[in-house]
Amino acid sequence: MSISEKVVQRLMKQERLIVAKPKRRRYTSYLGEISQAxxxxINRxxxxxxxxxxxxxxITExxxxxxxxxxxxIIDCFDGTVVSWTIGTNPDAELVNTMLDAAIETVADTNDRPVVHSxxxxxxxxxGWLSRMSExxxxxxxxxxxCSPDNAACEGFFGRLKTELFYPRDWQATTIEEFIETVDSYIRWYNEKRIKIALGSLSPIEYRVSLGLTA
Structure with a gap:
């Protein structure tokens, strides 16, 4: 005996039955208060x-x-420049430490000492993170x-990236290596070409050039 989908839906409605949909967990690196924060x-x-x-x-997944x-x-609050980034298959210490090393290298020959908010x-x-920050x-x-609003500008970058690049595409036939290359290319485009109204319709790099802050 076969029963149509409409009949099943009607019977479930009569009996007030609801199919529970598992809620997808958002990635978090929070491990509890393992040390004093x-x-x-920045305070928003x-x-x-x-x-x-x-x-x-x-980190976003x-x-x-x-x-x-x-x-x-790492996002610079001045103009939204992505100072450095790493992309990988493991959200481990190497992922963030390598990113931080690259960011520190950009200010090594300057007197700039940013506040790093996470x-x-x-x-x-x-x-590894603490020693790098200290040194x-x-x-x-x-x-x-x-409290994600406390890091809203970084969350905003993730939102734009996913809205413009991730959500509109079908990744069914994409390998991990291809995906990493695609995200890397997007970030380079974001820094160099993607205009922002707040920057006078210039990209972050173009904005810095216009101010004489970079060659």
Whole structure:
């Protein structure tokens, strides 16, 4: 005996039966208060008068048929430039530490010492991160627990990336390596070509050039 889908729906409605849909868990690196958190210096003030005053960081997850991929960037509050980034298949210490090393390299020959703001994830409390921050004389800042608005500008970058690149496409036949290359290319385009109204319809790099801040 076969029963049509409409009949099943009608019977379920009569009996007030609902099919539970599992809620997809959002990626989080929070491991509890494993060490004392620094002050929330940024305190939702994402404005900066010059480059390398305030940096924001976080990790976002992408899930495609081929597997999960993680992006860890550092965003400059001055103009939204992605200072450095790493993309990989493991949200581990190497992912964030390699990103931080690359960001520190960009200010190594300057007097710039940014405040680096993150959420309360374990990555930003592990010895590798702490030693790098200390050696580079950078200041730590952390969001309050489970308070994504405290890092809203970084979350906003993730939202734009996913809206413009990730959600509109079918990744069914895409390998992890191809996906990583695609995200990497997007970020380079974002820095160099993607215009922002707030920057006078210039990209972050074009904006800096217009101010004489980069060659």
């Amino acid at each position: 620094p002050e929330n210096i 003030n994402f404005q900066a008068a010059a480059p390398n005053e305030k940096w924001l960081t976080d 992408f899930q495609i048929p081929a597997g999960k991929i993680y992006l860890s960037p 959420d309360r994830g374990g990555h930003y409390r592990w010895p 580079a004389n950078l200041t730590r800042s952390m969001s309050r627990e489970a």
